[in-house]
Amino acid sequence: MSEGIRDGVACSAGISAVILAGGRGSRMGGADKGLIEVAGTALIDRTLTALRPQVCTVLINANRNREAYARRGCPVLADATPDYDGPLAGMAAALAVIETPWLLAVPCDCPQLAPDLAARLLAAAEAAGAELAVAHDGERLQPVFVLLHRDLRVPLAQYLDGGGRKLEHWYRSRRMTEADFSDRPQTFVNLNSPDEKSAYEANRPPAG
Secondary structure, X not given: OOOOOOOOHHHHOOEEEEEEOOOOOHHHOOOOHHHOEEOOEEHHHHHHHHHHHHOOEEEEEOOOOHHHHHOOOOOEEOOOOOOOOOHHHHHHHHHOOOOXXXXXXXXXXXXXXXXXXXXXXXXXXXXXXOOEEEEEOOXXXXXXXXXXXXXXXXXXXXXXXXXXXXXXXXXXXXXXXXXXXOOOHHHHOOOOOHHHHHHHHHHOOOOO
């Protein structure tokens, strides 16, 4: 997993990241959302650009078009089952292989990730002595933006093996804390449908 490794400050905290691109894309007409271009750039590439300076290693969780994702130079992991079991399945696949203490999970369809997402989630987890830290936008929890400790790999696998799929239900069964991102709600803008994509492209903030 040498590809995607970063050195210096970004790696000192021991955080890997997984981009969750393993969904069916039902609201996007079945399209693979990570590969959809927004203003000329695929969503997966926007996410990689935002994440690579923040973490040691970036993994991609994908259940389709794995060759296209692999061309981005990152390890590509499928869910353990072919049933599209949701975000927790992608997190479990990454937890099973990372060598760092922490895993940051983010969705592939959010084009404005905060440049300090990993650092702020880690600070919240360490301050609370938590096993996982979940982003909160000031109004609601954003459960797919989460930092998980590697020690959760077995409990999460057991939860999935038992048929569990609900993010917040499992989170609240663990030592969880919230990280305040009320100053950065744009981080959580996501593009789930063609209409949302078009609206974003029409109103996107200027580059830089």
